[in-house]
Amino acid sequence: MKVACVVLLLALTSSSLGAPRDNLLRRWEEWKVKYGRRYSGQGGHNNMVDAGFSLEMNNLADGRLSGRQLFKHSPVVDVSLGNELPSAPPKTFDWRSKGVISPVSNQGELGSPVAIVAEECVASLQAIKTGELPQLSSQEIQDCCPMPVGEVFDCIHNFGGVCSRSTYPVITGHCRNSSCQAEVQIQGGKSVPASQVDKMVDDLLQRPLLALIDASKPSFEEYSSGIYSDADCSKTVVDHALQVVGYGEEDGQEFWICKNSWGESWGENGYIRIKKGSDTCGVESHASYPY
Incomplete structure (x- = not known):
């Protein structure tokens, strides 16, 4: 299991990208204690994503669900689905x-x-x-x-x-x-x-x-x-x-x-x-x- 995503998340969830290294390490150690994680290796990388949402150090931060099954599903191009609704739907x-x-x-x-x-x-x-x-x-x-x-x-x-x-x-x-x-x-x-x-x-x-x-x-x-x-x-x-x-x-x-x-x-x-x-x-x- 890779630690890379955890290091990424620590950087993204800190108050600023320039947060002190000791603060990041402290939060990493606190996270491992909270969720009972132990690791044998170290590593990391930085890959910025869309800044319009926030990440957090939750219980999935080390990729515990990385073994999910892939679904075989082909998108439907065109199909008749029944009754049509008014052309002006509510805004929300x-x-x-x-x-x-x-x-x-x-x-x-x-x-x-x-x-x-x-x-x-x-x-x-x-x-x-x-x-x-x-x-x-x-x-x-x-x-x-x-x-x-x-x-x-x-x-x-x-x-x-x-x-x-x-x-x-x-x-x-x-x-x-x-x-x-x-x-x-x-x-x-x-x-x-x-x-x-x-x-x-x-x-x-x-x-x-x-x-x-x-x-x-x-x-x-x-x-x-x-x-x-x-x-x-x-x-x-x-x-x-x-x-x-x-x-x-x-x-x-x-x-x-x-x-x-x-x-x-x-x-x-x-x-x-x-x-x-x-x-x-x-x-x-x-x-x-x-x-």
């Missing part, structure tokens, strides 16, 4: 204010982010329809849909819907959907055409979205606040999933509001604002939703 929108977004989860070093976000999107869709937000089993989705990524919502439809979290057994690797009664059923899933921002907004105004992104860069793992953008991340090779719950604008910069699954201590209380309109890390090329 946030599903959190509607009471249809579940609390931030923490997948830790285990668990499928696709399954977690798929469950969140199905639950949100049910809440929009009925006014009640169910607690569904992401474990069931992970067990019964181990391979599909772009087709995860079709898979949920095919196995009959999602059981509640309390009725599905906590067993990894074995699909046991027959052991419980599905609480929510869906018809399947649809993809948002790649890089069509206006269409993504229209779809988002109807329900939250699942977006696959490249979250492999240290700048994402140690994100703290602000509008995230990193030119080094990929738009085509994706390894993580987020729930897109809204959008907004700050100081002339538009952004997507996305919920992560790394706990409330990460980012902005578990959320990240991602630069909108430039397909940052593929967020606008790999979005889908249940219906």
Whole structure:
């Protein structure tokens, strides 16, 4: 495991780039004690990223999630997605204010982010329809849909819907959907055409979205606040999933509001604002939703 990203973060999170060396070393030693880390080597490099957001020395600062699985997903170029909304959407929108977004989860070093976000999107869709937000089993989705990524919502439809979290057994690797009664059923899933921002907004105004992104860069793992953008991340090779719950604008910069699954201590209380309109890390090329 490389120490390089930790040294980078120490430089970025200090009060100034010219912070005294002894202060950086002190913060490095404090971080290792706080998170129980021990290392056998030393090293470092400096690679500045977009200054429009802040990083912090969180528990992922040494790349503990660097072994994430890459997802095979091809962007959809064009597809008919149903009803069209008015051409003048609101300037800002946030599903959190509607009471249809579940609390931030923490997948830790285990668990499928696709399954977690798929469950969140199905639950949100049910809440929009009925006014009640169910607690569904992401474990069931992970067990019964181990391979599909772009087709995860079709898979949920095919196995009959999602059981509640309390009725599905906590067993990894074995699909046991027959052991419980599905609480929510869906018809399947649809993809948002790649890089069509206006269409993504229209779809988002109807329900939250699942977006696959490249979250492999240290700048994402140690994100703290602000509008995230990193030119080094990929738009085509994706390894993580987020729930897109809204959008907004700050100081002339538009952004997507996305919920992560790394706990409330990460980012902005578990959320990240991602630069909108430039397909940052593929967020606008790999979005889908249940219906």
